Amino acid sequence: MFELKRQEGHRRWGTLTTAHGKIETPFFMPIATKGAVKTLSSADMRELRAQILLSNTYHLLLRPGLEEMKRLGGLHKLMGWDGPILTDSGGYQVFSLSGAKLSARGGSAFGGNKTSEDGVEFQSHIDGARLKLTPELSMEMQSAIGSDIMMQFDDVAAGDSSYERYEEAMERSLRWAKRCKEGKTGQSKLFGIVQGGTYEDLRERSASGLVDIGFDGYAIGGLSVGESREDAYRIVKNLAPSLPGDKPRYFMGGGMPEEIVYYVHQGVDMFDCVLPTRNARHGTLFVWSEDPNLISWDENKADFYSKLHITNETHAFDSSPVDAFCDCMTCKTTSRAYLRHLFSVGEMLALRLATIHNLSFYLRLMLELRK
Amino acid sequence: MFELKRQEGHRRWGTLTTAHGKIETPFFMPIATKGAVKTLSSADMRELRAQILLSNTYHLLLRPGLEEMKRLGGLHKLMGWDGPILTDSGGYQVFSLSGAKLSARGGSAFGGNKTSEDGVEFQSHIDGARLKLTPELSMEMQSAIGSDIMMQFDDVAAGDSSYERYEEAMERSLRWAKRCKEGKTGQSKLFGIVQGGTYEDLRERSASGLVDIGFDGYAIGGLSVGESREDAYRIVKNLAPSLPGDKPRYFMGGGMPEEIVYYVHQGVDMFDCVLPTRNARHGTLFVWSEDPNLISWDENKADFYSKLHITNETHAFDSSPVDAFCDCMTCKTTSRAYLRHLFSVGEMLALRLATIHNLSFYLRLMLELRK
Numbered sequence: 003m004f005e006l007k008r009q010e011g012h013r014r015w016g017t018l019t020t021a022h023g024k025i026e027t028p029f030f031m032p033i034a035t036k037g038a039v040k041t042l043s044s045a046d047m048r049e050l051r052a053q054i055l056l057s058n059t060y061h062l063l064l065r066p067g068l069e070e071m072k073r074l075g076g077l078h079k080l081m082g083w084d085g086p087i088l089t090d091s092g093g094y095q096v097f098s099l100s101g102a103k104l105s106a107r108g109g110s111a112f113g114g115n116k117t118s119e120d121g122v123e124f125q126s127h128i129d130g131a132r133l134k135l136t137p138e139l140s141m142e143m144q145s146a147i148g149s150d151i152m153m154q155f156d157d158v159a160a161g162d163s164s165y166e167r168y169e170e171a172m173e174r175s176l177r178w179a180k181r182c183k184e185g186k187t188g189q190s191k192l193f194g195i196v197q198g199g200t201y202e203d204l205r206e207r208s209a210s211g212l213v214d215i216g217f218d219g220y221a222i223g224g225l226s227v228g229e230s231r232e233d234a235y236r237i238v239k240n241l242a243p244s245l246p247g248d249k250p251r252y253f254m255g256g257g258m259p260e261e262i263v264y265y266v267h268q269g270v271d272m273f274d275c276v277l278p279t280r281n282a283r284h285g286t287l288f289v290w291s292e293d294p295n296l297i298s299w300d301e302n303k304a305d306f307y308s309k310l311h312i313t314n315e316t317h318a319f320d321s322s323p324v325d326a327f328c329d330c331m332t333c334k335t336t337s338r339a340y341l342r343h344l345f346s347v348g349e350m351l352a353l354r355l356a357t358i359h360n361l362s363f364y365l366r367l368m369l370e371l372r373k
Numbered sequence: 374m375f376e377l378k379r380q381e382g383h384r385r386w387g388t389l390t391t392a393h394g395k396i397e398t399p400f401f402m403p404i405a406t407k408g409a410v411k412t413l414s415s416a417d418m419r420e421l422r423a424q425i426l427l428s429n430t431y432h433l434l435l436r437p438g439l440e441e442m443k444r445l446g447g448l449h450k451l452m453g454w455d456g457p458i459l460t461d462s463g464g465y466q467v468f469s470l471s472g473a474k475l476s477a478r479g480g481s482a483f484g485g486n487k488t489s490e491d492g493v494e495f496q497s498h499i500d501g502a503r504l505k506l507t508p509e510l511s512m513e514m515q516s517a518i519g520s521d522i523m524m525q526f527d528d529v530a531a532g533d534s535s536y537e538r539y540e541e542a543m544e545r546s547l548r549w550a551k552r553c554k555e556g557k558t559g560q561s562k563l564f565g566i567v568q569g570g571t572y573e574d575l576r577e578r579s580a581s582g583l584v585d586i587g588f589d590g591y592a593i594g595g596l597s598v599g600e601s602r603e604d605a606y607r608i609v610k611n612l613a614p615s616l617p618g619d620k621p622r623y624f625m626g627g628g629m630p631e632e633i634v635y636y637v638h639q640g641v642d643m644f645d646c647v648l649p650t651r652n653a654r655h656g657t658l659f660v661w662s663e664d665p666n667l668i669s670w671d672e673n674k675a676d677f678y679s680k681l682h683i684t685n686e687t688h689a690f691d692s693s694p695v696d697a698f699c700d701c702m703t704c705k706t707t708s709r710a711y712l713r714h715l716f717s718v719g720e721m722l723a724l725r726l727a728t729i730h731n732l733s734f735y736l737r738l739m740l741e742l743r744k
Contacts, residue, residue, distance in 0.1 A: 037715070038715055038720045043722055065718050066689070080708070082706050340451050351413065
């Protein structure tokens with residue numbers, strides 16, 4: 003159930019109730035692709051006050067596998083995480099991972115994938131095994147995971163596809179959306195994914211088709227894949243407010259902090275992104291420019307933070323924390339000098355401390371946007 | 374100051390007082406080679422109730438460097454660790470690291486090192502830079518680190534050296550020990566290191582020479598380098614009880630849990646070893662065979678634990694903790710099935726969780742031996 007508590011322009015505040023608890027919107031989902039947020043434990047995620055984690059059907063289908071996940075009793079039990087979990091359907095990964103891998107091996111780009119009306123044949127990026135993912139199998143795997151919010155299985159077009167390919171993928175995704183809804187068992191929520199690249203007419207037809215089928219929430223997919231920020235902003239600005247107002251809206255895979263601020267102002271409620279965790283592992287940290295308590299948000303605000311490259315020599319003797327306005331464990335216990343030293347000598351602890359800070363930044367951003 | 378509280382046979386219980394607090398003996402020192410115990414933070418070490426950490430002069434001399442460490446105000450400040458720190462002198466590392474590296478590059482074994490009466494010329498294992506470590510520089514670096522317990526700089530003979538080479542290294546180590554004592558400034562403790570390989574006459578001469586100079590504690594060096602366990606046991610059994618009873622005795626670089634039990638019964642007070650942390654990162658975990666509270670220790674006890682290989686398929690669906698008798702964070706929050714999954718998908722969290730458990734096991738072993 004999604005309860006809208008307040009709205010200002012398109013911007014909105016609400017509560018999403020799942021089998022594993024309520025989530026205040028708008029919110030950000032740290033990514034636990036393979037059953038762990040890279041470098042962090044479930045206890046760490048509780049300490050960071052993450053409301054929900056995102057995990058991935060494709061990766062968990064490969065390891066531990068469908069029958070294994072059933073026998074394990076689901077991901078909540080495996081991870082020791084009792085909060086909500088959303089699962090990506092695997093549509094994006096069979097496109098990006100198995101395709102890219104085969105391409106790197108010298109095959110034709112995405113030649114490892116064979117998409118038919120039934121589903122996608124692909125090769126495991128781990129051992130090259132030939133596998134097939136269908137809407138029904140994706141739903142079965144998401145059920146085995148015990149996902150609180152399942153995503154439909156979708157046909158994902160490459161970022162540089164023709165209009166015709168975007169149209170085909172969008173229409174097939176609609177038919178697969180229907181099969182996902184029919185194949186779903188249990189009380190989990192199921193979200194449809196709006197496709198159509200940067201073409202507004204395709205996006206409209208996709209959204210309308212999904213609303214006709216009826217879902218618990220609507221995601222904007224197929225962005226954050228290399229298109230310009232202007233294109234992404236244009237699509238979201240036109241699309242998000244037109245999605246059903248009584249259902250949560252999820253922008254998939256983005257973005258930078260100012261993009262999230264922009265999308266929140268267009269009425270988006272949910273986000274996930276690898277940027278905070280991936281940047282952290284490369285030593286790039288998000289730092290508040292001012293006390294986040296005092297920021298008055300508007301949709302074009304981008305000066306509220308900066309990126310700090312901790313490996314720079316300028317930090318070598320800096321005994322101040324990464325971020326003076328942050329109360330995360332890293333900022334409470336670690337100087338810039340120490341974090342830089344840990345990166346420079348290659349200690350794994352560096353990645354963990356940086357990840358904690360960047361996730362704390364993103365979660366705090368959402369907390370402030372929820373005020 | 375070392376206060377002996379109780380003795381039974383050669384086995385003894387005491388308290389070692391340092392500038393950063395008291396340590397109950399016998400104790401184990403987790404290894405924070407480059408300023409962090411691999412995968413763990415100083416907060417983690419406090420939670421594990423580590424009494425003291427060991428860090429390394431050689432590694433910190435290369436990065437961040439001597440002048441840099443002075444400017445940083447020492448390792449306690451850098452790490453945010455306010456407990457005691459012992460530092461290895463670098464003698465072992467200039468022998469093992471720079472030598473091994475050059476050997477792997479095709480140079481003659483240990484050909485990168487040039488030992489003279491003054492010190493050891495070596496090549497950095499990081500960038501090949503030509504550097505020289507002397508007793509005086511080792512002391513200066515250990516002072517810059519702010520070490521509570523400094524080790525003398527020693528000449529380390531390879532494990533397969535001739536009697537003559539062992540004798541030369543032992544005698545040079547004695548002369549360097551004197552220079553270390555003369556070069557030391559401040560209130561830190563300084564330990565001498567008994568050398569002499571597996572030759573009891575050399576060990577006796579080494580110990581006697583060190584006692585003549587006078588140190589705050591005596592270490593047994595040059596073991597755990599490939600000799601047989603019988604040889605190591607023989608040396609320690611004869612040597613340890615003959616070292617001054619009013620000073621702490623430190624067995625360097627060992628060992629397996631049953632070896633520590635044996636050495637404690639020979640009157641050794643201090644240990645450090647990479648086994649718990651290195652084994653953890655390879656998925657090998659130490660597990661109690663029985664409630665450690667109930668173990669009655671004797672010097673030949675080896676059946677009180679077993680090694681668990683967490684990546685084995687037998688653990689795939691095991692929802693029990695790694696160790697039913699352990700109260701560490703890993704055992705309180707993580708099933709064998711989850712830890713195995715994390716190892717199998719290559720999550721860094723696996724290394725952290727395993728390290729926490731193995732260190733907890735070693736620290737608990739010492740706690741039980743102190744009862």
